[in-house]
Amino acid sequence: FYMKNNGRGHYCYYREELNHYFPNEALMEAHLHRAIELNELMIYFQPQVNLETNKIDSFEALIRWENRKFGMVSPAQFIPIAESSGLIISIGEWVLERVCQYQKEWRECGFKPVRVAVNISPKQFKQKSFVKRISALLKEYAIEPKYLELEITESSMTDLHETTSILKRLKEIGVYVSVDDFGTGYSSLSYLKEYPIDIIKIDQSFIVDIEKDQKNKAIVETIILLAQNLGLEVIAEGVEESGQEQFLRENNCQKVQGYLYNRPLPAKQIVEQYFH
Numbered sequence: 001f002y003m004k005n006n007g008r009g010h011y012c013y014y015r016e017e018l019n020h021y022f023p024n025e026a027l028m029e030a031h032l033h034r035a036i037e038l039n040e041l042m043i044y045f046q047p048q049v050n051l052e053t054n055k056i057d058s059f060e061a062l063i064r065w066e067n068r069k070f071g072m073v074s075p076a077q078f079i080p081i082a083e084s085s086g087l088i089i090s091i092g093e094w095v096l097e098r099v100c101q102y103q104k105e106w107r108e109c110g111f112k113p114v115r116v117a118v119n120i121s122p123k124q125f126k127q128k129s130f131v132k133r134i135s136a137l138l139k140e141y142a143i144e145p146k147y148l149e150l151e152i153t154e155s156s157m158t159d160l161h162e163t164t165s166i167l168k169r170l171k172e173i174g175v176y177v178s179v180d181d182f183g184t185g186y187s188s189l190s191y192l193k194e195y196p197i198d199i200i201k202i203d204q205s206f207i208v209d210i211e212k213d214q215k216n217k218a219i220v221e222t223i224i225l226l227a228q229n230l231g232l233e234v235i236a237e238g239v240e241e242s243g244q245e246q247f248l249r250e251n252n253c254q255k256v257q258g259y260l261y262n263r264p265l266p267a268k269q270i271v272e273q274y275f276h
C-alpha cells in the first residue's frame, strides 16, 4: 500500500497491485475475446519420450497467445482469465479442432501417426455436448481415437456420477484419458478405482528437486508403483536434468517430458525435427 494525493489535498491509501492487476486483467480479457478471430492463438507441441524405447511416441499440445498489445502471453496468465470469463469453452474448442487439423495434415503428408494430448479445462469437460463433440471431431478429421489423449485435472472430477458417466463414454469412443498434475488436487485416491483412466502425469513440483528431496523421491517412487499396480501408464513432467531422468529410469517410469528433451515447439519445427 502507498499514499496518494488525489489532487485536492486528500490522501487515500492505494494498493498498487490492485491498480495494476485488475485493469490489466479486464483489458486482457477484452483482447482475449478477439484472439481467435484475429488469429492470435497457436498450438505448440512438446515431445514426450518413452524411456523404454528412447523414442518420442506422443506430444502434448500447449496453447500460445501472441497479442499486439501484450506480446506473448503465458497460458499460466490467460488460461485462468479464460476460465473465469467462460472464454475457455471457445478456446478449448479451438484447441481441439486445431489439433485434429494438424493430425489430418500430418497424415496427408504421410507421417507416422502420433498420439497428441490436449489439455481440457473443467468447464469444457463438463459441457453437456463434450463427448459428442469429441466423437464428431474424430469423425470429421478421420482420426483414430487412440491418437487423441485428453488431459484432465482432479478439479474436473468433482461429481462422482457425472465424471463416471463422461469417462465411460470417452472410454467407449477409445480416446486416452490422463490425470494431469497428479497428486496436487484435493481428490481422494479412490477415484483411481472408480474411473476408467489410462495415464497418470506426475506433477513437475515433485520432480524439480527430486535429486535432493527425500520426500519427493518417496512420493515419485510410490506414484510410479501405484500406476504400475493399477496397470496405468505413467509420465513425469518437468524433467530438466539428467540426474532426474536417471532417477526416473531406475524407478521404471515409462515416459518423461521436459526441457531436458525439448521445449514446446511450433508445429513447423515439430515437423522438421520429428517427422523428417
Ligand code: C2E
Pocket: 046, 061, 062, 063, 074, 075, 076, 079, 092, 095, 119, 120, 121, 180, 181, 204, 237, 238, 239, 240, 257, 258, 259, 260, 264
Ligand atoms: P500443464 O498442462 O501442467 O503443462 C505443463 C507446463 O510445463 C507447460 O507450460 C510446459 O511448457 C511447461 N514445461 C514443460 N517442460 C518443462 C520443464 O522441464 N520445466 C518447466 N519448468 N516447465 C516445463 P505452459 O505451456 O506455459 O502451460 C501452462 C499451463 O497452462 C498448463 O500446465 C495448462 O494447465 C495450461 N494450458 C496450456 N495449454 C492449454 C490448453 O490448450 N487448454 C487448457 N485448458 N489449458 C492449457
Ligand code: CA
Pocket: 060, 119, 151, 180
Ligand atoms: Ca497438461
Ligand code: CA
Pocket: 180, 181, 201, 203, 204, 237
Ligand atoms: Ca501438468
Ligand code: CA
Pocket: 181
Ligand atoms: Ca500444471
